[in-house]
Amino acid sequence: MARFGAQYQEELERLRQELEGDTYQRQPARRVWIDKPGSREQRPLGIPCVRDRVAEGAVRQVIEPIFEREFAPHSYGFRPGHSAQQAEAQGASELVKAWVAQAGLVLHPDKTRIVDTTQWGGFDFLGWHFERGYQWPREKSQTKLKEKIRQLTPRNSGQAMKEIVARLNRSLRSWRGYFNHGVRIVPERLDQMVRRRLRMLRLRRRGRRGRPNKKVNQLWPNAYFDKLVLWRLAGDGK
Numbered sequence: 001m002a003r004f005g006a007q008y009q010e011e012l013e014r015l016r017q018e019l020e021g022d023t024y025q026r027q028p029a030r031r032v033w034i035d036k037p038g039s040r041e042q043r044p045l046g047i048p049c050v051r052d053r054v055a056e057g058a059v060r061q062v063i064e065p066i067f068e069r070e071f072a073p074h075s076y077g078f079r080p081g082h083s084a085q086q087a088e089a090q091g092a093s094e095l096v097k098a099w100v101a102q103a104g105l106v107l108h109p110d111k112t113r114i115v116d117t118t119q120w121g122g123f124d125f126l127g128w129h130f131e132r133g134y135q136w137p138r139e140k141s142q143t144k145l146k147e148k149i150r151q152l153t154p155r156n157s158g159q160a161m162k163e164i165v166a167r168l169n170r171s172l173r174s175w176r177g178y179f180n181h182g183v184r185i186v187p188e189r190l191d192q193m194v195r196r197r198l199r200m201l202r203l204r205r206r207g208r209r210g211r212p213n214k215k216v217n218q219l220w221p222n223a224y225f226d227k228l229v230l231w232r233l234a235g236d237g238k
Helices: 002-006 008-020 050-068 084-102 139-152 161-178 185-205 214-219 222-227
Strands: 030-035 042-047 123-125 128-131 134-137
Touching: 008 050, 134 139, 134 185, 139 161, 139 185, 161 185, 185 214, 185 222
Parallel strands: none
Antiparallel strands: 030 042, 123 128, 128 134
């Protein structure tokens, strides 16, 4: 590599003459042994010299556009911008389309796409958001529940706390029944919102304003709402 780099102009000219004169001969690759991932065994790896890699790159630039025109759209092997993962995704897409067609349904062309759920961004489906191997209720689903909680806990409500909790439970129980899986942080935050709204109601009824703080939380702790049988979105109990 050092020799080629120091005399690259001369080396490139000599390589060009050999390729045009059909006298180019590939040098033996240097063999090294590398570890196999997750194993104590090793496998051989052939490393070509610099001039051979330059020759390979030049040949690829010439023949790649020629063969690229002949490849079928579903060919993914060893093509620029194509990968085995794309081939698997395309195959899965075709299977889904066939299954949907057998069921007498049609995929929406604007809402159907192939995504990598291991990457940032993810996608929404049936109220859920899927991303990086995790799932949680999508933002629209969370917003809808928050609006419902606000409707059921107006600050000027004159209902008894047990009645308010009973009405809340109907919505919370239904929401939890569907969104009972996924990351815990979302239902935990929503549980905190429910208790915060109820504490604000208790404050108002005592003629006090403001938002709940540590002292208020101690005055009406989580155990207080457990006695009222307030459903929780996170955890195994009510």
